[in-house]
Amino acid sequence: MPVLNIKKFSFTYPGVEHPSLKNINLPIKRHAITALIGPSGCGKSTLLRSMNRIHDLYPGNKYEGKIEFTDQDKSVSDILEIKKENEFIELRQKIGMIFQKPTPFPMSIFENVAYGLKIAGVKNKTELADRVEVALKGSALWKEVHDRLDKSAMGLSGGQQQRLCIARAVAVKPEILLFDEPTSALDPISTGAIEELIVELKKDVSIAIVTHNMQQASRISDFTAFMYLGDLIEFDKTENIFLNPKEKKTEDYITGRFG
Amino acid sequence: MRLIINKIFLGLSIFSALIGLAFLAWILTTLFIKGLSSFHFGLFLNDLIDGGLRNLIVGQMILAGLASIIGIPLGMAAGIYIQEYGRGKYADVIRDLSDIMMSAPSIVIGAFVYAVVVVPTGGTSGFAGAIALAIMMIPVVINTTDNMLSLVPRELREAGIALGASKYKVIIDIVIKAAKVGIMTGILLAFARIIGETAPLLFTSETSNYFSLDLTESFPSLTVSIYDLANEPEESSRDLAWAASFILTVLVLIINLSGRFITRNKK
Amino acid sequence: MEKIFQKLALSSASLVFVLLVGIFITLYSAAKPAIDEFGFDFITNPDWNKEVPIEISSSTAVTPSTNMSDKASSEVKDASIEDEDDMMLDDEDDDMMLDDEDDDVTTKTIYGGLVPIVGTLLTTLIALVFALPIAMGIAVFLAEIAPKNISNVVGIAIELLAAIPSIIFGMWGLYYFAPIIADMFGGYQVSLLTAGLVLGVMILPFMAAITRDSMNTTPAVLKESAYALGATKFEVIKDIIFPYSKVGIIGSIILALGRALGETMAVAFLIGSIFVLPQKITDPTISIPVAMANNFGEASGLGESALFYLALILFIISFAVISIAKFYFLKKAK
Numbered sequence: 084m085p086v087l088n089i090k091k092f093s094f095t096y097p098g099v100e101h102p103s104l105k106n107i108n109l110p111i112k113r114h115a116i117t118a119l120i121g122p123s124g125c126g127k128s129t130l131l132r133s134m135n136r137i138h139d140l141y142p143g144n145k146y147e148g149k150i151e152f153t154d155q156d157k158s159v160s161d162i163l164e165i166k167k168e169n170e171f172i173e174l175r176q177k178i179g180m181i182f183q184k185p186t187p188f189p190m191s192i193f194e195n196v197a198y199g200l201k202i203a204g205v206k207n208k209t210e211l212a213d214r215v216e217v218a219l220k221g222s223a224l225w226k227e228v229h230d231r232l233d234k235s236a237m238g239l240s241g242g243q244q245q246r247l248c249i250a251r252a253v254a255v256k257p258e259i260l261l262f263d264e265p266t267s268a269l270d271p272i273s274t275g276a277i278e279e280l281i282v283e284l285k286k287d288v289s290i291a292i293v294t295h296n297m298q299q300a301s302r303i304s305d306f307t308a309f310m311y312l313g314d315l316i317e318f319d320k321t322e323n324i325f326l327n328p329k330e331k332k333t334e335d336y337i338t339g340r341f342g
Numbered sequence: 343m344r345l346i347i348n349k350i351f352l353g354l355s356i357f358s359a360l361i362g363l364a365f366l367a368w369i370l371t372t373l374f375i376k377g378l379s380s381f382h383f384g385l386f387l388n389d390l391i392d393g394g395l396r397n398l399i400v401g402q403m404i405l406a407g408l409a410s411i412i413g414i415p416l417g418m419a420a421g422i423y424i425q426e427y428g429r430g431k432y433a434d435v436i437r438d439l440s441d442i443m444m445s446a447p448s449i450v451i452g453a454f455v456y457a458v459v460v461v462p463t464g465g466t467s468g469f470a471g472a473i474a475l476a477i478m479m480i481p482v483v484i485n486t487t488d489n490m491l492s493l494v495p496r497e498l499r500e501a502g503i504a505l506g507a508s509k510y511k512v513i514i515d516i517v518i519k520a521a522k523v524g525i526m527t528g529i530l531l532a533f534a535r536i537i538g539e540t541a542p543l544l545f546t547s548e549t550s551n552y553f554s555l556d557l558t559e560s561f562p563s564l565t566v567s568i569y570d571l572a573n574e575p576e577e578s579s580r581d582l583a584w585a586a587s588f589i590l591t592v593l594v595l596i597i598n599l600s601g602r603f604i605t606r607n608k609k
Numbered sequence: 610m611e612k613i614f615q616k617l618a619l620s621s622a623s624l625v626f627v628l629l630v631g632i633f634i635t636l637y638s639a640a641k642p643a644i645d646e647f648g649f650d651f652i653t654n655p656d657w658n659k660e661v662p663i664e665i666s667s668s669t670a671v672t673p674s675t676n677m678s679d680k681a682s683s684e685v686k687d688a689s690i691e692d693e694d695d696m697m698l699d700d701e702d703d704d705m706m707l708d709d710e711d712d713d714v715t716t717k718t719i720y721g722g723l724v725p726i727v728g729t730l731l732t733t734l735i736a737l738v739f740a741l742p743i744a745m746g747i748a749v750f751l752a753e754i755a756p757k758n759i760s761n762v763v764g765i766a767i768e769l770l771a772a773i774p775s776i777i778f779g780m781w782g783l784y785y786f787a788p789i790i791a792d793m794f795g796g797y798q799v800s801l802l803t804a805g806l807v808l809g810v811m812i813l814p815f816m817a818a819i820t821r822d823s824m825n826t827t828p829a830v831l832k833e834s835a836y837a838l839g840a841t842k843f844e845v846i847k848d849i850i851f852p853y854s855k856v857g858i859i860g861s862i863i864l865a866l867g868r869a870l871g872e873t874m875a876v877a878f879l880i881g882s883i884f885v886l887p888q889k890i891t892d893p894t895i896s897i898p899v900a901m902a903n904n905f906g907e908a909s910g911l912g913e914s915a916l917f918y919l920a921l922i923l924f925i926i927s928f929a930v931i932s933i934a935k936f937y938f939l940k941k942a943k
């Protein structure tokens with residue numbers, strides 16, 4: 084049972100005639116990494132941002148189809164049915180998101196990681212401190228920042244900031260993490276650290292990641308979905324996609340013939 | 343609980359926006375009702391001495407127009423210096439000082455012009471009023487010119503220079519042209535602002551009941567006369583003040599809106 | 610040609626410097642007689658245009674007599690404020706005091722700036738207290754709550770409100786707003802309170818518009834990542850947008866404060882224009898710009914110089930306030 088099951092899903096931006104996503108069928112498997120690849124503008128981010136309904140911050144989007152979310156106690160719900168504010172909040176606490184550019188909040192390192200916990204109602208000081216520490220350790224950042232937790236998060240390097248954002252998302256114990264090109268603004272060394280971290284995280288959460296970096300997809304993901312012009316062209320185990328793709332378009336893309 | 347706080351907060355915010363709009367509506371309806379009820383086209387034909395506003399409207403236009411003739415070239419030249427020629431500290435200092443001057447109390451500028459123009463020349467005059475308004479206008483024009491020129495891509499300048507044009511030619515023919523719309527908008531907004539000014543004119547141009555084109559004498563000013571009329575005890579004077587305020591506001595809003603319209607169309 | 614153009618540009622730029630220095634020097638030299646005469650005690654002396662016997666002209670001796678005659682002299686001045694040269698009234702006013710003294714003492718007029726200085730600061734304070742929460746609410750509405758088209762329309766409306774000449778606010782305030790306020794809070798229609806509130810209405814749109822601009826500098830991804838953690842809109846505004854654009858917002862508020870300090874016309878209609886320290890918020894008083902607007906024409910000699918002294922003080926205050934906004938806050942925000 085996949086944690087997210089996207090069925091016959093179409094998405095249209097406001098004021099745009101044609102849907103940006105057409106009839107997508109895609110499972111996001113539990114405790115696995117699913118990579119979304121495809122040329123620029125094919126709809127990877129649009130699909131990813133549908134999974135936690137972050138699109139709904141802006142009015143006028145049209146959804147069709149279903150995105151079934153099976154949570155830990157096996158209850159199934161369609162996240163496209165969500166209408167109430169509190170349901171949105173619950174959904175987003177279960178499905179975290181990490182963006183292309185690091186997004187440290189204008190507060191201290193500690194406050195950043197504790198933020199999601201605090202708004203979720205964790206008040207106990209020691210519990211907060213413990214969970215922040217666990218999250219930072221889990222994001223391989225603890226060693227670098229444990230002596231300056233009260234300093235502004237803006238002072239960290241880009242790679243550290245990105246790991247901080249991962250720690251922040253992990254701290255609320257989500258079931259799914261969505262990554263939108265999390266390393267494309269980083270240098271190779273920071274990228275390596277983040278990739279390791281993502282693979283590590285798979286133990287606890289299910290992951291969907293958008294990437295432009297083919298090597299990255301083949302290095303870390305278990306499944307890969309190739310998208311083109313709003314269609315899902317092919318979805319399979321990562322080694323199948325890269326070693327013997329069934330579709331001509333997929334092959335052209337991964338061999339660098341276009342895109 | 344969080345959701346309730348959220349709702350309350352959003353409600354308060356919407357409520358304050360409504361308050362803001364309510365004030366706008368209140369002021370505008372007051373102006374329209376009071377202004378229109380005492381408005382008639384005779385106001386444009388007679389001078390204040392005969393119960394009309396013609397001399398005041400013409401006078402205010404001349405004051406603001408003259409201020410623009412003085413202020414726009416100076417402000418633009420200064421803005422060009424800051425953006426195109428100035429290097430290092432001096433240009434930065436001028437930019438900062440200009441920003442400070444933009445927020446200087448207008449009455450203080452009136453007092454300054456009183457001391458350096460009115461006293462030496464022996465009396466209030468249209469010139470003194472125009473100079474006071476020009477001083478109000480210069481920093482605004484500098485600010486716009488500076489900002490708009492900074493948006494012109496560097497390559498455009500380099501391309502001009504590469505063609506062998508001299509720097510001032512490039513600035514006049516290429517850079518200013520490229521920034522024209524933005525600068526025009528800024529100037530219109532600056533004009534809309536000074537045409538409604540009262541304080542700097544109180545003791546520089548004062549006002550006059552008669553039609554006058556003589557800039558060496560006290561000069562008719564719509565705003566100063568509104569202040570005088572509004573403080574008179576007779577109902578008829580106050581009605582005239584409302585009519586004048588109505589005309590002034592309509593004028594200011596039209597200029598302001600047309601400034602915005604220009605930019606809108608460009609985009 | 611190139612050289613000439615460059616020189617012209619340079620001299621225009623230098624004109625700003627010359628003007629600013631010129632304003633300062635001119636105000637100072639015009640204020641010099643009053644500065645020499647009254648020194649810094651000017652700032653703490655509440656008496657304006659008051660006859661005192663020449664012997665006890667030193668400022669310490671003046672103060673005790675002040676409170677006594679405050680009420681009496683103020684009422685007379687209230688009436689005579691438009692024509693200062695009306696010596697008769699002032700003489701009568703001081704008669705009681707003078708009786709105790711030698712009959713042939715010569716008198717002189719003293720000027721103190723305390724009342725208009727206090728009036729300026731208090732009206733500004735009231736305006737700020739009134740406008741700040743509403744302006745923040747409007748800014749939040751425009752930046753975060755309203756759909757784009759509504760935000761644009763309301764935004765333009767608010768900016769138009771900011772463009773309305775201040776004299777209109779004054780007239781509307783006097784004839785339509787003040788009566789309502791006076792009914793609600795009692796007291797006079799012209800008072801510190803009504804002047805401050807109308808001033809508040811006047812700076813409201815300006816403050817809202819620039820605060821909105823500051824808030825709009827918050828990157829969308831930053832907001833999205835907070836929402837992605839399950840934050841409510843209120844939490845995003847409180848925890849992300851305000852902290853992120855804090856310096857810009859404070860700078861905007863100070864800029865609005867600078868405007869309020871120097872505003873003449875909106876206040877002139879409503880403050881009552883009498884040189885009396887207000888005892889209550891609903892009492893009439895005067896502010897520096899209004900003191901200048903209403904008395905400059907008739908003043909001469911020391912009186913005029915004292916007005917320039919006030920102008921200098923106002924100029925320095927607003928210079929300081931705006932410099933703080935510019936250099937400390939708005940520079941940082943960039």
Ligand SMILES: Nc1ncnc2c1ncn2[C@@H]1O[C@H](COP(=O)(O)OP(=O)(O)OP(=O)(O)O)[C@@H](O)[C@H]1O
Pocket residue numbers: 096097099103121122123124125126127128129130295
């Ligand atoms: N807010 C929007 N309104 C209208 N159309 C949009 C909007 N955002 C994206 N689009 C369009 O939707 C399509 C998919 O965009 P999307 O950002 O999902 O692509 P992507 O695959 O993530 O590309 P990239 O690799 O460049 O990030 C594009 O054609 C884009 O132009």
Ligand SMILES: [Mg+2]
Pocket residue numbers: 127128129263
């Ligand atoms: Mg994308």
